[in-house]
Amino acid sequence: MRTAFLGIGGYLPPRVVSNDELAEMMETSNEWIVERTGIRTRHWIDRECGASDLAVPASRQALADAGVAPEEIDCIILATLSPDHTFPGTACFLQEKLGLKGIPALDIRNQCSGFIYSLAVADAFIKTGQYRRILLVGAEVHSTGLDKTTRGRDVACLFGDGAGAAVLGPCEETERGVLSTHLHADGRYARELWIEVPGSRFFPQRLDVAMVEQGRHFPRMNGRRVFVEAVRRMPEVIGEALAANSLSVDDIDLFVPHQANQRITEAVAKQIGMPAEKVFSNIDKVGNTTAASIPLCLRDACLQGKLQRGHLVLLASFGAGFTWAAALLRW
């Protein structure tokens, strides 16, 4: 028995923000962003809206795609780095909005690796028989948390809002489902990409005016370090996943990397010898949506006919923590 994707869904808020629009807010240009990142547009919310609100239409689409009624869901796992509130977890707000009372609602906080980390948890729950219909969601609202001045341009040009969702369940067909997941982290780099405040470690209070004036409540990143480590760690964990299943790159039908930067995707693909036609990207239209990035790609790949039943799919991610992960699955 394996854990299969029964349905997939996604949602992007309607407002499309071009690079030229960003250039009106900060010193940047369409040319710089396209050349360094491959991003042309991203979606940003245009009204009060949390990660759980974006998750609702994505979840409903995944449920419809799976042919599963909401009441059949027996567990929600939601990955986000942009929770609706500090606590409780965003999965609780999603549970309420979907009208699903009593089932467990779990938040996962592993940033760009959040979806694969969540998949690993869901896979374990399903394999042990604890749950049979898990709603797995990655949802992010970045736009209201970015420093949209020149000071924050390295981060602000990358991130977009959105949500992706999947319905997972046990599958008796052994040729279908998750083959394995591989998770890693290295906390020595935790401060290379982070939002420092508010934080419980600060005394006497976790947030004050000086911190805000210093911009410590905005995401800050050592972009070069992230780039170098991503290009080193993703091929490493992909090699681990392939070896664990006695598979090679030639066996893969579709490679779906986390959408961090098109140059990272191309460097990783080159390093592992994956031909460009097997690599899925949508970063040009949606930017980096962290935990939502992989499920949004899976949804788009299905819509475009690039992902079909029986395909062997390789997922890989790298992000804050640092965390990195890979998964192999038969769609």
Ligand code: UT7
């Ligand atoms: O999912 C994980 C999340 N994060 C990532 O994956 C990020 C990984 N890193 C990157 O994608 C790249 O490092 C960036 C796209 C963020 C930056 O590209 P880079 O080629 O590494 O540029 P850099 O950081 O070395 O900066 C080069 C210059 C700097 O100016 P000076 O110091 O040379 O005068 C930056 O200030 O580019 C400047 N710069 C910008 N210029 C125009 C940084 N961001 C921008 C911008 N527009 N948006």
